[in-house]
Amino acid sequence: MELRQLRYFLKARELLNFTEAARTLNISQSTLSQQIKQLEDELNVPLFNRIGKRITLTEAGNLFAQYALQSINKANEGLLLLQDLKNLNVGSITIGVIYSMRILFAKILVEFAKQYPKIKIQVVFGTTKDLLERLNLHQFDFILTFHEKPEGTELKYQSLLKANMVLVTAKKSPLAQRDNISLQEVADLPLALPFSGNNTIQFFEESFGQQNLVPNICMEINDIPTLFEIVKTGHWHTILSDTSVNDPEVVGIPIDGKNMRRTIMIISLREAYETKAVKKFYEMLGKM
Template sequence: MEIRQLKYFVTSAELLNFTEAADRCFVTQGTLSQQIKQLENELDILLFDRIGKRVRLTAAGKLFLPYARQTILQSESAKLILSDFKELKTGTICVGVSYALTSYLTKGIAKFSRSYPQIHIEIILETSEVLLKLLDSGKVDFILSYSDIVDERQFEYNLLFQSSLSFVTNRNHSLSQKKQVIFSQLKNEPLALPTKGFNTRRYLDKLYEKENITPKIGLEVNDIATLLEIVKTGLWSTILSTSALMENTNDLIYIPIKEKGKLHNAYIIWAKSIYRKKAAILLAESIN
């Protein structure tokens, strides 16, 4: 059993198409099909049902898939352990960050890169929900995200800070002179909110359910900068973590929502099953 065979199997299982899997793996379809057949022969069991040009996982294939993924991750971790014995002169770090924490990440990257200019850094901006999936699959080294603690057996959560929520609105709004508001005051406000993939949105939905409030949501946007521009029109207001409002707020008022329990936690999150590169640890320390 070879790592490349496992990679071919996992890619084929994800795409359920040998032609597309071969393209993604940069091999011919014949090579990919042959390697998967050799893997099945070694395991003495079919992993795929071939139905014409279509393929689907057998029950054995579904059972084998998570173990194949884990073996590939462990193989990559072993390579990283050895490469970390070398000085930090080369290498790549991939960091996932939710939209609201980009400014926070930028400061840490600048500090890190002054000390380790040779390290290549890749940044993926996504919703918290997508970032956790990328972390679990080993496609990012760590993520910065507002989050609820999902599974401490699977992930390690290092608290960065706690942020209050703020009501963000146009300067001409009737509440614009308030120093603070409470959540129940906003139940009749027309709102533009982040889409449901954002952790801030999930957090707000839970608060609305707890308070037995049906919000008046007129618009949903998957980009914070665009959301703030929409609020500037005066047609809608929004609710965001205060730390997301460091930019693009010149024409807006943001009013803290001051109530017990209305704090939002930002974390650096690691996958416990994946090796932590020295460079990634140093970058995380720079962000802290």
């Protein structure tokens, strides 16, 4: 059963004349008759009584017309929905974001929402491990995270920007005036670090390990605002990307080393269809 056949049937029902219906549809009468006959054969019931050149609806045809009309209307609604989707008048995006990207991401989120107010946006913050797991379960359109080593061919990686890793300390701390600091010095400080599931701390554990350093980790906290509150006391310090430092009571001190710059990536499923809304979001992210 095809939508075309339903349209032919409904026009013939409206005009009760195959010749006039065919002319209105800009097809031959034989084509119209053939298509309606195929529809009747599929339904295994006649839709029209054919009396000479006259036609009338059968009882089955009259009942079927209601459902045929609903099908056509639903198809037209679907077409309008797709057009709205293409024109960014409808749709949704689900994005996973690492905690340290929340400040930069919020700026882009506000800009996108202002330009495309009819697009529903759902944002989930989490660790790289959690976000990747959920991405592979098709729960996100894309995620934003540090991820230096692409894994597998099912994921697509787009470099977004570089971020410097910094020691975050209280503005009142004696260290606050430093232009830079070594990883050795950082290892000797009392540290309150992001939760161990966080990709940033995993990166630093590897960095410390390469230099045979054992950092003095006193706390692990999975909330950056809470980390800032701890750091503001002046008793502890933390390590984050400079993209996450925006509190006026703390400062970020660049850590020496060629490996202290990391790449923030847009990661998506390679085979997944990307809507126009997702592509527009990519464009805005690229302007950061």
